[in-house]
Amino acid sequence: MIHAILFVIMIIGGTALLSWPLGRYMHWAMDPGAGRGKGNRLTATFQAIGGAATAPTQDWKRYVVSLLGFNVVMFVICFAILALQPYLPLNPDGRQALEGSLIYNTTSSFVANTNLQHYSGEVAMSYLSQLAALMWLQFVSAAVGLAALAALARGLAGRTLGNFFVDVQRATFLVLLPLALVVALLLLLTGVPMTFEGSAVATTLEGVQQTIARGPVAAFVAIKQLGTNGGGFFGPNSTHPLENPSFWSNVLQTMSIIIIPMGCVWMFGGIIGRMKHAAVLFTVMLVLMGARITGAVGFESAPTHAFANLPITQDVGNLEGKELRFGTAAGPVWAVVTTSTSNGSVNAMHDSLNPLTGLMPMIGMWLNEDFGGVGVGMINMFLYIVVGVFIAGMMIGRTPEYLGWRVEAKEVKFAMMGLLSHGFFILVGTAIFAATPWGAATLNNIGPHGFSEILYEFSSAAANNGSGFEGLGDNTVAWNIATGTVMLLARFIPIILPLAIVGSLSVKRRATESSGTLSVEDGTFAGMLTVTVVIVGALTFFPAATLGPIAEHVMFMK
């Protein structure tokens, strides 16, 4: 147990410390402020690259239209590359054409920063598809999230939102690219392959042929982890020894999952000029995530139930679907971290986690705000803040305010629509697929665990996460179209609505904060926000949780 505790402290504590300087840097990179410093000279470069539409500052509607326009171009390019795969170069293993609904699902998935994968990378994708379609989107889709957060923060600071086309380049070239390069080079040292040669064919010591898929993995994995993307180069993601070869590659990759989402909180605080408020938000997020990590590590230390009456030792935790080189706590820690953020990569098979361990990642995806996806996690938290200050204001009979902006019915309606759409996509989708052969015919496990497979899949799509209970046979037309569409809606609704809220706030007169204002920098606010998150989450999802993981636990784990 002491090893597990040390491991958690190293990963979470270390990343939290590193996120502070990173967040300060991200603040400078995304929002260098006025003046003639280096940051603003770069703006001229980005305007030269982007052309006419990069010049004006945009109101929230212009910003959203630009964001959506860029995403349309992302979608078209990725769709075209995947559709034309057999005719394009860098295909040493001769990967064939993909089925239409799978192309739709995969493209939606990578555009939406989700990386739900209904294909297996080493079976289906050429190196060109992996790099120019999927890895490219791993960069720019994460950049879109960062841009949206920067715009939101500027609006809350009482300034104009900026220009999307400049922001998305700042995020790509100044934040994601240098970090990805550092992580990719470190991954090389841990033994991750980086080659354009096709599969190797080995003859094993016992004389059997083994075909070894490989490829340009290191470059891909770095941005997959950093951009809360999560789509693996290989089918089984970072459980694959060539994608995650050692204890130290696993440490590096776990930290890479969460460092930018953590940095986003500090960046937000920097832009609105309220670092103490950011520290409060950071603490709330850390507590919510820490609770799930504790739960997951604890639940997963129970031995594999299926081995109970066999001549098999029962003194280690559940090792089905886990790799030995990462150590015992690494699987549950990663499972929580990857679903706290909207990353969705895995280093252990979530389908094979103990029932209540498997509930922890689901809760992460249901709340989807601590620390959440790159940029969008903090934006989701903003929705909870709007609801939280509104409830607090109602309870004590004061006008609800956030950072001096009066929060009124219209803003709260938008925030509730954002939060409730999340539950709507998950619960309605799960209900339809659990009741029809679309879902029921695709299960790998029976009983409540089968229900969990469907629930997890829709949670993952709606949270733009991308992990799965991978036993689910999800490469069907019904699954591809349903989750593909949910991913797109669940991506853009929680970006558009918060920007609309800021647009609605910013035309109001901003009050100066006084001693009568509810502080957003103290423990009361932290408590209120935590309670809001937990209550909204529990009211929405508890019934579904009882039908899946909780039922399975009660049936078997007593």
Place this chain on the structure above:
Amino acid sequence: METLLSSVRIALATMLVCVGGYTGVVWAVGTAVTPQMAQGSLITTADGRVIGSRQLAQAFTQPQYFWPRPSAVDYNAAAAGGSNKSPTSTDLTDRASKTAAAFGATPQNPLPAELAAASGAGLDPHITERAARYQAARVASARSLPVEAVNALIDRSAFSPGGILTPDRLVNVLEINLALDKTALR
């Protein structure tokens, strides 16, 4: 229209830098600094035949070799994967009881759980030190070696993957089997 034009220009610029430039740099460094690992850590014989990858499990079924953990994909390194069975699944019980029987496990000498549980990708190259010792007697008798010699080889092969952060020492199955074959030749 301006929106679309700027979007296309930025798409091309990011494609050029993040796909062309970035991938190229990582590939060049990998080829120059870690060429062996960049190719997939392949192990070859003196005459250039590829035996496998140091990082990937391969099937071992003969008694004179150490056996790796079970694989849900039969050690297919071109389509890796796990069982994705719930730990409460009876399918898992059936599979594990077959595995336990293959190892000759008894209630008095139970199989270490890591040898009954399939890994995430089905390619875990390692077993724990105790899982290796569990097989030492079988390997020794199949090779007519003293069991002390096999245990000594395990001592030399076992390593701690994360220093003080990982209490269990591990053994790379392919590497120890190669070492066994070398011992036999001597």
